[in-house]
Amino acid sequence: MNTVADAGLMAEAACAGEAHLQVAQVCKTYASPRGATHALQDITLDVPAGRFVSVVGPSGCGKSTLLRCIAGLDRPTSGEIRLNGEPIVGPSANTGIVFQRDLLLDWRTILQNVLFTTDCRGQPRAAWAERARDLLDLFGLENFHHRYPWELSGGMRQRVAICRALLDEPKLLLMDEPFAALDAFTRDDLNLELQKISLQTACTTIFITHNIGEAIFLADQVVVMDRRPGRIALVLDIDLPRPRRLAVRESAAFAQYTRTVRQAFEELGILRSSA
Numbered sequence: 001m002n003t004v005a006d007a008g009l010m011a012e013a014a015c016a017g018e019a020h021l022q023v024a025q026v027c028k029t030y031a032s033p034r035g036a037t038h039a040l041q042d043i044t045l046d047v048p049a050g051r052f053v054s055v056v057g058p059s060g061c062g063k064s065t066l067l068r069c070i071a072g073l074d075r076p077t078s079g080e081i082r083l084n085g086e087p088i089v090g091p092s093a094n095t096g097i098v099f100q101r102d103l104l105l106d107w108r109t110i111l112q113n114v115l116f117t118t119d120c121r122g123q124p125r126a127a128w129a130e131r132a133r134d135l136l137d138l139f140g141l142e143n144f145h146h147r148y149p150w151e152l153s154g155g156m157r158q159r160v161a162i163c164r165a166l167l168d169e170p171k172l173l174l175m176d177e178p179f180a181a182l183d184a185f186t187r188d189d190l191n192l193e194l195q196k197i198s199l200q201t202a203c204t205t206i207f208i209t210h211n212i213g214e215a216i217f218l219a220d221q222v223v224v225m226d227r228r229p230g231r232i233a234l235v236l237d238i239d240l241p242r243p244r245r246l247a248v249r250e251s252a253a254f255a256q257y258t259r260t261v262r263q264a265f266e267e268l269g270i271l272r273s274s275a
């Protein structure tokens with residue numbers, strides 16, 4: 001499998017422009033006949049353009065809710081989210097999203113799947129097809145443009161989903177546990193490829209994961225969330241040189257970051273003490 005290779009092309013093909021994300025005192029309550037669910041409480045985050053932020057927290061702490069609000073797919077109950085100073089009030093072409101399930105359409109070829117969003121907008125295919133092909137090639141899928149999703153492995157499908165999210169030159173890339181369903185080897189591969197994209201583009205990225213190691217490996221900053229109602233318990237800057245190799249996970253500095261995050265979860269009663 002090829003890896004992402006052409007830095008110049010990738011910078012041109014993937015993200016465009018800068019995205020400064022500001023999340024200010026965001027609360028989210030879901031109302032239902034069975035009562036209210038307080039999913040998020042007072043979330044404040046300032047993410048400068050180009051930063052990669054990993055969000056890690058226990059199941060149900062509101063990570064996906066936060067991502068959906070940032071994506072404009074849901075509205076906070078209170079508080080505000082701004083992209084480059086503009087309030088986010090709905091979905092935007094500035095934002096690319098990758099979910100845990102790749103959501104590829106089985107009746108469309110790989111190329112047609114990557115072109116899905118622009119097709120939906122009625123934009124001429126010819127204008128986007130070259131970019132779509134370039135992205136697929138960069139992700140090592142040059143021989144799969146005309147195959148169907150069911151002919152691909154889970155890792156290849158998730159690469160396609162990432163290409164689809166990047167097609168529209170988003171400024172902001174939102175990823176909701178994109179690699180959770182993959183085996184450890186494929187996950188390592190995709191972590192490296194994602195790092196290359198981040199280094200070579202101006203994409204601001206919010207990456208949700210349950211995996212502490214993955215969170216630290218990828219991020220400039222790790223946000224640790226407490227259980228519901230989701231609150232930020234810790235913001236940890238990750239000062240490891242880039243590009244990072246997988247072997248960095250064996251370094252003393254990485255072990256210290258892991259200890260700090262684990263300790264935060266232990267103090268919150270989410271992880272049992274390892275001492």
Ligand SMILES: Nc1ncnc2c1ncn2[C@@H]1O[C@H](COP(=O)(O)OP(=O)(O)OP(=O)(O)O)[C@@H](O)[C@H]1O
Nearest residue numbers: 030032037039058059060061062063064065066228
């Ligand atoms: N549309 C909805 N209506 C009502 N409650 C919801 C809705 N979406 C999420 N919730 C509730 O809000 C809380 C946070 O859910 P969310 O999916 O954001 O958590 P999460 O941290 O992403 O969980 P996981 O890691 O398991 O994916 C949960 O208690 C969930 O049941």
